[in-house]
Amino acid sequence: MPWSEASRTLPLSQRPLDAAAAGAGAPLLALRNISKTFPGVKALSNVQLTVYAGEVHALMGENGAGKSTLMKILSGAYTADPGAECHIAGEPVAFGGPAAAREHGIAVIYQELSLAPNLSVAENIYLGRHLHRRGMVDRAAMASACEATLARLGADFTPATPVHTLSIAQRQLVEIARAVHFETRILVMDEPTTPLSTRETDRLFALIRQLRAEGMAIIYISHRMAEIDELADRVTVLRDGCFVGTLERDDLTRAALVKMMVGRDLSGFYTKTHGETRRGEIMLSVRNMSDGRRVRPCSFDLRAGEVLGLAGLVGAGRTELARLVFGADARTDGAVFVAGTPLAIASPRQAIDAGIAYLTEDRKLQGLFLDQSVHENINLIVAARDALRGGRLNRASARQRTAQAI
Structure with a gap:
């Protein structure tokens, strides 16, 4: 047929x-x-x-x-x-x-881009299919060959540009260029x-x-x-x-x-009811937090038993504000209070010791050690404080913590 x-x-x-x-x-x-x-x-x-x-x-x-x-x-x-x-x-x-x-x-562009940031745009486009001359990688030939593809896609960078200098959108364009270049x-x-x-x-x-x-x-x-x-x-x-x-x-x-x-009709799909919530005392208070660039003086309070949303478009500074509170980035101004006590948080370690946890938006690069086990990742930040005399790992306590977390 x-x-x-x-x-x-x-x-x-x-x-x-x-x-x-x-x-x-x-x-x-x-x-x-x-x-x-x-x-x-x-x-x-x-x-x-x-x-x-x-x-x-x-x-x-x-x-x-x-x-x-x-x-x-x-x-x-x-x-x-x-x-x-x-x-x-x-x-x-x-x-x-x-x-x-x-x-x-067939080409797939995953949500987590698969580029080598230490290589150039041309080397990433030809990754796994490098051109060679006399037994050596021919970078000049690769750069010349993909110029037309980048121009066709309207790229604002060159084949020689290191990928680690590109924005997320530009890196995505490199992945698309790789697909187009090899006639996907x-x-x-x-x-x-x-x-x-x-x-x-x-x-x-x-x-x-x-x-x-x-x-x-x-x-x-x-x-x-x-x-x-x-x-x-x-x-x-x-x-x-x-x-x-x-x-x-x-x-x-x-x-x-x-x-x-x-698997059900749309009627009532967006109907949400919230029971009465009793908000407790202020657990986290941030005042005039700023990094002098992306984040201007920002203040907010978070109470016990409350979920506080940080909303804004991409680039508005939400992630940057969270990293300032956690001590992952240096701030130019601002104060953090936990349960009313002022804290001089200058590093993630100090934030963790104060009971503040931060789940990153990029779990692959900033949140996890991918070559280590779930057990090791769970216990990583508490290994030192949980250690036995002489600095030896408390393996029994770590196994119990992993089981409880899972």
Whole structure:
């Protein structure tokens, strides 16, 4: 049965996969019966996804719905359970790993960017595929080769620019340049606007539209309804590791999407009731906190039994204010009081000793030691105060603390 535009009206599971002779109406990517089982967990169960060239296909679902697992299978990072089918441009494909997926024109830009900050833009674009001359890496050739790609994307940096000097938005553009430079046909973008300002988001959307117009298929993962309204040609929804359905552009409504994602009607979804809260005494008081640059004199009080929100656009200074309170950055002015007692907090250690904890926004770079165990990370900041005589680690106490925390 040849693939035709008319077949788009069929249920997704009934659309044909053998599309080699079908012409322009064939999907660029067709995934069927994608399942993935981890020990004790069924992460995906018979999921399906069809994506066409020149479309932005949004992938939505609550946290834990299986979106990331599905994309890791597509990128070759995970292997699907037996019975899975993957067709690209009508041809059956089996990936042996990320390198094989790249050779088939698939690129993934993860929420946590995968760049080497100590290398140049050109070296990152060619990472794993360096050009060589006489047995040496040919940096000049790589820089020259990717100039046209950067110009095409409107980059305001050069191939020789060190990546560690770039902003988050510029680093994201380097990842996109890497995909474009090697003629990626299917680009996956996982929550790409999370670290971006409004202006940077507008630029990213313009670039996505440009790539779509050039025929690239873009799988766009997001929780933000406004972005889906603005970009998506179609939306596929996953729930609890299962395929729920695909909506065409004309059928996209927020009510329909929410119902598919959470499994119930939208009515009452935003109705929230709060019981009477008894606020206690002021536990944390910050007065005239400033770093002389991003944070101007800021003051607030936090009471026992209270959740205090810090709101603002990207770049407004929320993170910077939190780091000043925690002593992670130097302040030019300001005072911190804990339970009414003034504290001269000049380092994170002093903040921790005062009972203040800080969960960073970048857990990968600032919050955790990824090469150490959960046990070691949990006990790291209390190892010294918990030590036995002679500075020996209190291993029994540490094991108990880990068990309680988990």
